[in-house]
Amino acid sequence: MRRRDVLGLALAGSAWPSLAAASARARHKGQARLGRAVVVGAGYGGATAARYLRLLGAGRIEVILVDQAANFISCPVSNRVLGGQRTLAQLTFGYDALRQKHGVRFMRGSVTAIDADRSQIVVAGQRLSYDRLVVAPGIDFIYDDFPLLEKAQERIPHAWKAGPQTRNLQRQLVAMRDGGVFTIVVPSQPYRCPPAPYERACQVAFYLKTHKPRSKVVVLDANPVITSKRAMFEQAWRDLYPGMIDYLPGSEPREVDVATKTVRTAFDTVKSDVLNFIPSQRAGRIAQGCGLANVERRWCEVDFLTYASKVLPRVHVIGDAIDAGLPKSAHMANAQAKVCARAIVDLMLGQALDPAPAFANTCYSYVDDRQAMHISTLYRYDPASKGMRAEGSGILSDHPSVQEGRDADAWARQIWGDVLG
Helix, strand or coil, X not given: CCHHHHHXXXXXXXXXXXXXXHHHXXXXXXXXXXXXXXXXXXXXXXHHHHHHHHHHCCXXXXXXXXXXXXXXXXXXXCHHHHHCCCCHHHHEECCHHHHHCCCCEEXXXXXXXXXXXXXXXXXXXXXXXXXXXXXXXXXXEECCCCHHHXXXXXXXXXXXXXXXXXXXXXXXXXXXXXXXXXXXXXXXXXXXXXXXXXXHHHXXXXXHHHHCCCCEEEEEECCCCCCCCHHHHHHHHHXXXXXXXXXXXXXXXXXXXXXXXXXXXXXXXXXXXXXXXXXXXXXXXXXXXXXXXXXXXXXXXXXXXXCEXXXXXXXXXXXXXXXCCCCCCHHHHHXXXXXXXHHHHHHXXXXXXXXXXXXXXXXXXXXXXXXXXXXXXXXXXXXXXXXXXXXXXXXXXXXXXXXXXHHHHHHHHHHHHHHHC
């Protein structure tokens, strides 16, 4: 597939004719208010859902977007902060366009409870009613096996949510001695953004090759192999960073010494100058606290026609928190949000649902300061399994290139615009 086709597929999310039809139905039903939708979580999934509920409802759905953070910070591209090509400020955006252009109300605060019986949430100590609730809680981290790490995130950051920890990890990398060891601990799947740990290894190695060439990157991977774009990452490591990246698969951590930044596995003991320990993950805290995470007490089960929770009525869950067998990615959250928004509009109008939603997922990974590679996959609803099924094995780059680096930059600009309006 040509790169223009990939970029076109990248932001389609779901079938645009169906989206337009839903909006037209909303307009043709008259101008009566359809109801209130509250969206909890203003990341890639939640912000997209808020925007598209306004668009597809032709302004007739009151939409309130709730998040405890004042700004949107992009996890995609944040590994480039470590490589030195981006600053965190360049990945930070406000919600002004959603408010001013689309009429989304933004409420800052932490949601502490969902009262499904009364169709209310509790945010900042106040009750807020809804007709439909969309929860996009992202991920939380599991520290059950390493409780000391939870209190040591300043010393051993995961930086798996872009923000202060990203800046902290970058500062530790810059301060590291030449000849030092930077270790990345990769959790077992599923986790947010499967190729991101290996992209991070590339970005750290690029920085070290440029500034501290006697240093090493050690990747302790709990998985048996690289989980995404394996052949291309292996080739990039051989070609761009020969002898600099030590990849150790099947290396699930058994002990961590916080004071010395030492990790012990069944096979190795690795002492680091900088330790980037990425913990195992689960649905975000509000999903855990409200019982939405009903699959192994970790992920949320949903109806893939509407993203309605299998636990709470009139509550929809999107993004990394759901149990789907799908990649947990920003692009996936963006696509799911559009399907969910369309379904909510149809439900409010009493219209038939789209019986076969489909969307694409595209993921770019940078291997140095200019070159990137991608994988794109189309997913379609399968009535037999009532889940989303991949159409084929996806479209994978032949090799990293400068042109794909430009495409990756274009993808980021496009999806930021699509999410934030």
